[in-house]
Amino acid sequence: xxxxxxxxxxxxxxxxxxxxxxxxxxxxxxxxxxxxxxxxxxxxxxxxxxxxxxxxxxxxxxxxxxxxxxxxxxxxxxxxxxxxxxxxxxxxxxxxxxxxxxxxxxxxxxxxxxxxxxxxxxxxxxxxxxxxxxxxxxxxxxxxxxxxxxxxxxxxxxxxxxxxxxxxxxxxxxxxxxxxxxxxxxxxxxxxxxxxxxxxxxxxxxxxxxxxxxxxxxxxxxxxxxxxxxxxxxxxxxxxxxxxxxxxxxxxxxxxxxxxxxxxxxxxxxxxxxxxxxxxxxxxxxxxxxxxxxxxxxxxxxxxxxxxxxxxxxxxxxxxxxxxxxxxxxxxxxxxxxxxxxxxxxxxxxxxxxxxxxxxxxxxxxxxxxxxxxxxxxxxxxxxxxxxxxxxxxxxxxxxxxxxxxxxxxxxxxxxxxxxxxxxxxxxxxxxxxxxxxxxxxxxxxxxxxxxxxxx
Amino acid sequence: xxxxxxxxxxxxxxxxxxxxxxxxxxxxxxxxxxxxxxxxxxxxxxxxxxxxxxxxxxxxxxxxxxxxxxxxxxxxxxxxxxxxxxxxxxxxxxxxxxxxxxxxxxxxxxxxxxxxxxxxxxxxxxxxxxxxxxxxxxxxxxxxxxxxxxxxxxxxxxxxxxxxxxxxxxxxxxxxxxxxxxxxxxxxxxxxxxxxxxxxxxxxxxxxxxxxxxxxxxxxxxxxxxxxxxxxxxxxxxxxxxxxxxxxxxxxxxxxxxxxxxxxxxxxxxxxxxxxxxxxxxxxxxxxxxxxxxxxxxxxxxxxxxxxxxxxxxxxxxxxxxxxxxxxxxxxxxxxxxxxxxxxxxxxxxxxxxxxxxxxxxxxxxxxxxxxxxxxxxxxxxxxxxxxxxxxxxxxxxxxxxxxxxxxxxxxxxxxxxxxxxxxxxxxxxxxxx
Numbered sequence: 001x002x003x004x005x006x007x008x009x010x011x012x013x014x015x016x017x018x019x020x021x022x023x024x025x026x027x028x029x030x031x032x033x034x035x036x037x038x039x040x041x042x043x044x045x046x047x048x049x050x051x052x053x054x055x056x057x058x059x060x061x062x063x064x065x066x067x068x069x070x071x072x073x074x075x076x077x078x079x080x081x082x083x084x085x086x087x088x089x090x091x092x093x094x095x096x097x098x099x100x101x102x103x104x105x106x107x108x109x110x111x112x113x114x115x116x117x118x119x120x121x122x123x124x125x126x127x128x129x130x131x132x133x134x135x136x137x138x139x140x141x142x143x144x145x146x147x148x149x150x151x152x153x154x155x156x157x158x159x160x161x162x163x164x165x166x167x168x169x170x171x172x173x174x175x176x177x178x179x180x181x182x183x184x185x186x187x188x189x190x191x192x193x194x195x196x197x198x199x200x201x202x203x204x205x206x207x208x209x210x211x212x213x214x215x216x217x218x219x220x221x222x223x224x225x226x227x228x229x230x231x232x233x234x235x236x237x238x239x240x241x242x243x244x245x246x247x248x249x250x251x252x253x254x255x256x257x258x259x260x261x262x263x264x265x266x267x268x269x270x271x272x273x274x275x276x277x278x279x280x281x282x283x284x285x286x287x288x289x290x291x292x293x294x295x296x297x298x299x300x301x302x303x304x305x306x307x308x309x310x311x312x313x314x315x316x317x318x319x320x321x322x323x324x325x326x327x328x329x330x331x332x333x334x335x336x337x338x339x340x341x342x343x344x345x346x347x348x349x350x351x352x353x354x355x356x357x358x359x360x361x362x363x364x365x366x367x368x369x370x371x372x373x374x375x376x377x378x379x380x381x382x383x384x385x386x387x388x389x390x391x392x393x394x395x396x397x398x399x400x401x402x403x404x405x406x407x408x409x410x411x412x413x414x415x416x417x418x419x420x421x422x423x424x425x426x427x428x429x430x431x432x433x434x435x436x437x438x439x440x441x442x443x444x445x446x447x448x449x450x451x452x453x454x455x456x
Numbered sequence: 457x458x459x460x461x462x463x464x465x466x467x468x469x470x471x472x473x474x475x476x477x478x479x480x481x482x483x484x485x486x487x488x489x490x491x492x493x494x495x496x497x498x499x500x501x502x503x504x505x506x507x508x509x510x511x512x513x514x515x516x517x518x519x520x521x522x523x524x525x526x527x528x529x530x531x532x533x534x535x536x537x538x539x540x541x542x543x544x545x546x547x548x549x550x551x552x553x554x555x556x557x558x559x560x561x562x563x564x565x566x567x568x569x570x571x572x573x574x575x576x577x578x579x580x581x582x583x584x585x586x587x588x589x590x591x592x593x594x595x596x597x598x599x600x601x602x603x604x605x606x607x608x609x610x611x612x613x614x615x616x617x618x619x620x621x622x623x624x625x626x627x628x629x630x631x632x633x634x635x636x637x638x639x640x641x642x643x644x645x646x647x648x649x650x651x652x653x654x655x656x657x658x659x660x661x662x663x664x665x666x667x668x669x670x671x672x673x674x675x676x677x678x679x680x681x682x683x684x685x686x687x688x689x690x691x692x693x694x695x696x697x698x699x700x701x702x703x704x705x706x707x708x709x710x711x712x713x714x715x716x717x718x719x720x721x722x723x724x725x726x727x728x729x730x731x732x733x734x735x736x737x738x739x740x741x742x743x744x745x746x747x748x749x750x751x752x753x754x755x756x757x758x759x760x761x762x763x764x765x766x767x768x769x770x771x772x773x774x775x776x777x778x779x780x781x782x783x784x785x786x787x788x789x790x791x792x793x794x795x796x797x798x799x800x801x802x803x804x805x806x807x808x809x810x811x812x813x814x815x816x817x818x819x820x821x822x823x824x825x826x827x828x829x830x831x832x833x834x835x836x837x838x839x840x841x842x843x844x845x846x847x848x849x850x851x852x853x854x855x856x857x858x859x860x861x862x863x864x865x866x867x868x869x870x871x872x873x874x875x876x877x878x879x880x881x882x883x884x885x886x887x888x889x890x
Contacts, residue, residue: 088496088848096500106848113497113849116634118504118602128584130572148508150600222846243513271737271827350585411497411510414847421846422651422829429827431740440650447645451517 030070036101040087042079048368050077056358095119100341124151126353136378153337157374160400184318204290215267217289220275234326238408256427256434300373333404489856494636503635505609533564539594550579642857655837669752674759708821740830802877
C-alpha cells in the first residue's frame, strides 16, 4: 500500500513537473493575449475606436516578431451599449467584479472618479510621452486627459459642439448669403447673441416657415452641450484657484429662463427632452428646424445616413452665441479618452498601453476622424493628406477649436452636471419657474457636493 | 426529531434559501451600504492611500499645518545611494554604475525629466514601463503614490523623514484614504433635498391612484365577466389579461404609439379640432394619467383573475336564493359578492401596495420620471442615484439609504394591513372544528 502511494506520488510529481516545463517553455515561445475594448457613446460611424486597436495589435505583433518574440493578440471590442448611463454602469460594475475590459473609451470626465477608485491606472507609467506619436498630440488635449498632475488617459478624439442654422430658413426671414457667411464672425465677437437667435427663430415660426416647436431645436438629452449655455450667460464651471465647482445663480437662472422663453414663445416644444434621437437627426438634417445645436460629429450623420448631400450649402455653423454681457460665445470640447484598466496581469496592461499608443498615430487617428467627423488629436494630422483635404475637419477645427474649453475633471462634476440638467428639465417642462428651479438646484448641490461647491 | 419533520424542513429549504438570497441578504447589505459614502469614486471593495493634489487641497481647506503640506506637496527625484542600490538590484549593476557616474547627487523636478536623463544612458531599460519604474526608485515624495494598505502608506510617510506632530498621522491617513467611510450623512442629505420630498409625494400618489384603479377595475371586470355567458367571459378575460403577459417594453411601446404627437389618439382627435400633442408627456397630468393606466391595466388583470375565482367559489345556492327573494343584480353584488371578496381584496391590496412601492419599470420605460421629475417615484429615484445616470458617478451609499427607507415602509405597511384586515380572525380555524 505504502509503496503504491509513494509511486503514485512520484508519478504525479513527475507529471506536474512535465506540465509546468511545457507551460513555461511555451510561454517563452509564444504569448497569447486577449485584449478587450469597451467603447461608450459609439455607433457604427465611430467603429475605428475599436478597429484602430485591432490594427495596432497587428503592428505590435510585427514589432515583437522582429525582436524574435511571438505575441498573439486577440482584440475583442464591444460598443453596443444602450446609452452612456448603461455603458458607465457596465464598466464600473465589471471593474468592481474584477472583470473589467483592458481598454475603455469614455469621456475624459470619468478619469477623475475612475482613477480615484483605482479602476484605471495612469497611462504615463507605461508609455513614453516624449516619443512619437504621443509627443505630437496637442498639449491642451493631454491636459484634458490628465488628473492630479498625471497623464491618466490619452485623448482618443477631439470634437466641439456648434450651433447650427438652416440657411434656407434664414434666407426666407430676410438674410442674404453674405450675411449668413458673416454670421459665425458676428457670433464670435458677441454681436449676434442668443437674443437674436430667439428673435429670428420666432420670425421663422410666426411666418410659418418652420412648424411650431421647431424654431430652436436643442439636443434632446443630457450632455455637456447644456453647460455651454450656462457659460453663454456668464457661468463658470470650476474655480481654478480653489478647484471647487461653481454655481453662479444669476447665470443659471438666465440660462434656464432662455429655454423657458423659447418654450413659451412656441420656438421649442415643451416635451422636447426625450425626443427619439433618430427622429431628431432626421428632422434637423432635412431643414425642419430653423436653429439647433449639436456636435461636430453630426456632420457624418447628416451627410451619411440622413442623406444631406450639400452640407455647406444648407447649414451654417458657429460657436454657441453669448447670452448676455457677462457671458461669451463658446463651445465645449469633450474628448473621449483611451483608458487602461487595472489588471492582475501587468504584461496585459503594458500591451494595452502600447496598443493605445499605436492607435494614436496620426494616420490611424485620421481614419476615425474622417469616418466619424471628429477632429484630429495631433499636429501631424494636417500633413496626412487624407485628413487635411477634408473640408469639414479643416473648417470646424479652425472655427471652433481655438475657442473650445473642456468641462473640469473633478470627482463630483458628474453630480454637478446631473443636478444642473435636472433643474433645467424642471424649468423647461413648466414644473417650476426658472428661479424656483435654481433655488432647488442650490439646495441639492449644497447637500450633494458639500465643500466642493462655491455658490455665487 | 421525527423523520417526518425533516421532510417538512426539506420542503421548506428552497423557500428558505430563496428568502435568504433574494430578501434577507440584499436587505442586510442595503442596510450596511446605506451608512457609507460608497460611490464610483470610492469603490465598493475598499480603497487605497494616496496623497495627491486633490487631497492636498482638502488638507489646506481643513487648515492642516502649512509646513507639513509644503513638505508633502514637493515632488522631487534625487539620485542617491539607496535608490542606486535598488536600481542595481532590479535593473543590474551596469545601469546603477552608469547612473552614479552621470547623475549622482543631482535632483530632478519630476519623473519625466529624470526619465529623459536616463534615456541618455547606454544601459537604460528598453521599455517605457521599466524606465518609469527605474525613475520611481528615486522619488523623494509620496505624491501620487498609491499604497494598498495603511501600514505601507505610513511606511512611505516615514521614509520621507517628515516629523509629524500629535494627531497629524491620523489626519493624514484620513485625507489620503480613497475608499468609503461610515457616515450618517446620507440620511441628513435625504432630509435636506427637495427631490426626496417630491419623490415621496409622487410615490404616495402613484400607489394611491394605481391601487384604487387596480382594485375597482379588477372587481368590475370580475363581476362583469361573472354575469356573462362563459365563452364570452373567457374571451374578455383573455383580452384583459394581455397587458400582463406582453413583454414590458412592447407593452409600453404600444402605449407610446397610442399617445405620441403623431400617434393614434392625436390622429383620431384631430378632426374634432383637438391640436395634436403628446398625450403622455405634455403636462404632468398627462404623464400621471398615463402612468396610472399603464400600471393599472396590468394590475387589474391580476385582480380580475383572483376575484373571478373567488366569486366562482360562492355557493350558487346563495345567489339563487337571493333571486328568489327578489334581489337585483346590484344588490347581489353589494350583499353577497363583495363581502365574500374581502380576503382576495386584502391580499391584492397588500401584494400590490408592496409591489408598487418598489416597481418603477413601466415608469422608467414610459416617462423616465418626467416631465421634469414629476413622475419620479422613490424607487426610480433610488435606481437612478445608485445605478443609472448620465454622469456615471454612481452613488451606491445614498442610493442604498433611499432603498432602505422603502424596505422600512414596506414592512410597516404589511403590519398595518394585516391589522386592518384582521388577519388573525381570517386565519382562525373554522368554528365548526373548535
